[in-house]
Amino acid sequence: MTRFEPADVRSWGNVLQAEHHAAFPAWRDQLARIVLSGRQEGRALLATGLRRSYGDSGLNPEGGLIDMTGLDRIIDFDRERRLVRVEAGLSFDALLGVIVRQGFFLPVTPGTRFVTMGGAVANDVHGKNHHINGTIGRWVRRIGLMRSNGEELELTLESDPQLFSATIGGLGLTGAITWVELEVLPIESAVMEAENIPFDNLDMFFSLAAESDNAFDYTVSWIDCLAKGASLGRGIFTRGNHAKTGSRLPGRGNTKFTMPLSLPSLCMNRYSISAFNSLYFWNGKRKAGRQNIPIYQFFYPLDSIGRWNRMYGSKGMYQFQSVVPPAVEKDATKEMLKTISASGQGSFLAVLKTFGAISSPGMLSFPRPGTTLALDFPNHGETTSRLMARLDDIVLEAGGRLYPAKDGRMPARMFKAGYPAWQDFAKYVDSGFSSHFWKRVSQE
Numbered sequence: 001m002t003r004f005e006p007a008d009v010r011s012w013g014n015v016l017q018a019e020h021h022a023a024f025p026a027w028r029d030q031l032a033r034i035v036l037s038g039r040q041e042g043r044a045l046l047a048t049g050l051r052r053s054y055g056d057s058g059l060n061p062e063g064g065l066i067d068m069t070g071l072d073r074i075i076d077f078d079r080e081r082r083l084v085r086v087e088a089g090l091s092f093d094a095l096l097g098v099i100v101r102q103g104f105f106l107p108v109t110p111g112t113r114f115v116t117m118g119g120a121v122a123n124d125v126h127g128k129n130h131h132i133n134g135t136i137g138r139w140v141r142r143i144g145l146m147r148s149n150g151e152e153l154e155l156t157l158e159s160d161p162q163l164f165s166a167t168i169g170g171l172g173l174t175g176a177i178t179w180v181e182l183e184v185l186p187i188e189s190a191v192m193e194a195e196n197i198p199f200d201n202l203d204m205f206f207s208l209a210a211e212s213d214n215a216f217d218y219t220v221s222w223i224d225c226l227a228k229g230a231s232l233g234r235g236i237f238t239r240g241n242h243a244k245t246g247s248r249l250p251g252r253g254n255t256k257f258t259m260p261l262s263l264p265s266l267c268m269n270r271y272s273i274s275a276f277n278s279l280y281f282w283n284g285k286r287k288a289g290r291q292n293i294p295i296y297q298f299f300y301p302l303d304s305i306g307r308w309n310r311m312y313g314s315k316g317m318y319q320f321q322s323v324v325p326p327a328v329e330k331d332a333t334k335e336m337l338k339t340i341s342a343s344g345q346g347s348f349l350a351v352l353k354t355f356g357a358i359s360s361p362g363m364l365s366f367p368r369p370g371t372t373l374a375l376d377f378p379n380h381g382e383t384t385s386r387l388m389a390r391l392d393d394i395v396l397e398a399g400g401r402l403y404p405a406k407d408g409r410m411p412a413r414m415f416k417a418g419y420p421a422w423q424d425f426a427k428y429v430d431s432g433f434s435s436h437f438w439k440r441v442s443q444e
């Protein structure tokens with residue numbers, strides 16, 4: 001459909017919801033007509049993917065959305081050069097279904113495979129291998145970009161360094177990404193050699209991270225964000241490598257169950273979450289050790305429950321993902337965890353990881369060297385806002401920043417302090433594109 005139709009759109013966190021007008025192209029040659037009609041109707045536009053961003057970076061209630069998920073074809077796959085060219089609305093799930101059995105994997109993947117290529121590039125996503133592969137933008141060779149005047153540009157780092165860098169991690173504000181050419185990673189099997197190591201506190205986490213980064217391509221930790229005192233920051237450290245032998249078949253996916261509807265918000269309280277975290281930790285201790293596991297189970301454990309965001313009930317949840325620089329990472333992370341555990345408001349989805357030194361190509365890319373902490377907070381209104389404001393202060397003081405893909409409320413001053421390149425970036429924003437997020441953080 002090339003006309004704008006009313007559509008009810010929610011963010012993944014479910015806190016933000018608004019009536020939108022959206023167009024649903026099925027073919028790339030419909031895009032020029034869509035952007036031109038958006039222009040005529042005076043709508044600033046925003047392309048969106050599978051809406052796995054938590055906050056308002058994918059919302060644009062005053063303008064129009066272009067839902068790109070109908071543009072989901074593989075255009076070309078050059079195995080010799082390891083280059084795959086795909087339409088921007090293709091999901092990682094669909095792409096993996098084709099390339100894994102042919103001996104390739106994504107060079108970088110987030111913790112869910114239900115994202116589109118366009119969305120992943122527009123957020124310059126990172127994965128468990130940031131310390132060796134950096135962000136996905138480092139692996140993008142060419143981008144097709146539809147501007148609001150109906151012109152489709154072909155960008156490379158060499159031909160258009162500024163617009164290319166603004167588009168990677170550019171939150172959809174430089175135009176609609178129509179297709180992407182990506183270098184993929186050769187693998188020998190669809191099996192992962194994984195190891196789980198329980199750790200009792202934050203210092204042990206930092207020792208494990210330092211010891212693992214050279215020998216393991218993938219590292220990440222789950223932490224019990226409600227543990228206190230000597231156990232502050234306890235968790236399970238996971239590290240792994242692609243196995244050299246084993247089946248090349250990825251299996252049929254690991255989604256076992258889909259949440260049919262939102263749970264009552266009361267289910268998410270300090271007692272249920274604390275009980276879950278303790279159980280998970282002690283279970284992890286019992287099952288510690290090495291094992292070979294299927295590739296989806298290693299990369300996408302959260303995908304085993306479809307629409308798990310509904311667990312947070314109708315009030316939804318916020319995610320908070322920060323990164324703080326190496327010089328202060330231990331103190332700042334400790335301070336954040338103390339604040340969270342004292343508040344009793346954290347949830348069971350808390351992740352800690354150290355980023356490596358490989359720089360990201362995007363002007364607004366989130367990753368930088370240091371430690372990243374990501375966790376969900378069930379939305380309890382003012383109480384949650386006050387806690388997140390205290391965490392903001394710790395991150396600001398540490399010279400860190402927050403991840404726009406996960407954010408639905410960071411104050412403009414926080415965004416501007418964390419992303420000093422934002423004014424440079426603003427020069428490359430297409431005036432025919434906008435978002436709720438961008439209006440909120442750039443114009444206050």
Ligand SMILES: Cc1cc2nc3c(=O)[nH]c(=O)nc-3n(C[C@H](O)[C@H](O)[C@H](O)COP(=O)(O)OP(=O)(O)OC[C@H]3O[C@@H](n4cnc5c(N)ncnc54)[C@H](O)[C@@H]3O)c2cc1C
Pocket residue numbers: 012046047048049050051052053054057058068088089109110111112114115116117118119120121122123124125126127128171172173175176177178302405406435
């Ligand atoms: C369970 C879970 C785990 C996650 N783990 C990670 C992780 O480990 N690392 C990480 O980096 N992120 C992670 N994320 C965040 C997720 O990877 C990003 O939000 C991703 O960008 C979502 O892709 P999407 O297709 O849903 O895009 P959307 O959420 O629909 O859109 C995201 C942004 O991209 C823009 N956009 C989308 N398509 C286009 C296009 N064709 N052209 C131009 N702009 C476009 C939108 O305007 C918006 O600004 C996770 C999210 C979830 C739900």
